[in-house]
Amino acid sequence: MPNHQRHRLSKPPPPHRRPTPRLQLHKPSMVILWRPLAQHSPHHRPRALLCGQAPTVIEPSTREIHGFLRRLSKNADYDKLQKLNFKTMFFELMLNIIMRMIAGKRYYGENVENKEEALRFRHMVSETFYLMGASNFADFLPFLRWFDLQGLERRMAVAHKERDAFMQGLIEESRERARNKTNVNEGEMNKMESKRKQTLLDVLLENQVHDPKYYTDQTIKGIISNLLTAGTDTSSATMEWALGLLVNNPRVLKKARDEIDSIVGNQRLVEESDLTNLPYLHCVLNETLRHYPTGPVVIHESNRDCAIDGHHVPTGTMIFLNLWAVHRDETVWDKPYEFIPERFESPEWEKDKGVKLVPFGWGRRRCPGESLAWRMVGLSLGLLIQCFEWEREGEEPVDMTEGVGLTMPRANPLQVMYRPRPVMKQVLSQL
């Protein structure tokens, strides 16, 4: 940790008053500690929503990923490698998956139902993500807020209003559908239901009926916004890093493909239920998230006095945890800068799980979307490996420079050579 940051830690109290250390962190993992901090409410949070609603999630995401494969293979040449610039492709894929889960809608790519609504959504997303990553001088010198020199405060207010109106529109639509459902007879209802799966919004509005004080419209809008902002960028950036790493490491790519070929074969596509039988793919994802944790800095607050590395940390201290540094700590990892998925194959690794590798954070604020991320990213990556050949453009490795942003974006869009695998031609033609 740089000295200018270290001196901000308060001095440890005398040994007899030192509390037992609660956070066991390696040196480079601590960045900044300071206090005090505005209290946030530890109110009950509906974590179970992401784990418990699996059936509504799986099917739309699989369909969405199949659509993505179709687009990649449609006009591709099976005999010749061609260049592919991913630009925002994975980001749009993840947004479509998550919006299908939330509201049964997709706003990117082919067959978008409501073009005008899609345009509004896309504008809202690009503005939100821009503002999330923008550096506001007023955060460091609060009096500057009065002048709003960068115009960010005004833009944030406008964006918030637009987002709120958009989300409220989705809530009203879902509410209207629920109302119609209660007004039709059973036969008609079965027909309607077979067309449309229950969405997360439907579930949240059902909860509102039972617990209106907690599930207000405001809370529901907050939950949706949170899922959209926390779940899309992180997952799509992980996909981009994973594919870049694989293209730069053909040995690993081949091993992952051999595993898929031997377990799943070439007569059908990888399915979500296959993921548990593909341990090497799992290792590849672990190693990707070790190199590029797409939530690289996690912010927690100490809820009681504790000690970190001998320094007293009082209650209410805001703690910045640098996961990127934890994952590259030479005292913890063997050859931390090399891409070696095999390191997660050793039985030793089982003991260190959740201690050395923490891309989803830990504790009660740990990422609630972890299992969804594993399924979305694991399935997408598995299918890309199964269906296509991937190579770098020339002799030079794919550029892996890290850009600036909250979720460790690439500095430059991922650009690789690809072609559909001839052995998968029949399966791909049926998509």
Ligand code: HEM
């Ligand atoms: C590879 C993909 C992902 C990574 C690396 C990731 C990583 C993280 C990390 C590091 C945190 C902070 C945890 C902490 O404070 O200890 C977090 C929080 C969160 N994540 Fe994820 N995440 C991913 C995907 C998702 C997905 C798919 C969703 C849901 C759609 C999601 C929803 C959330 C939410 C709502 C929070 C905030 C939790 C809170 O504040 O208590 N994440 N994520």
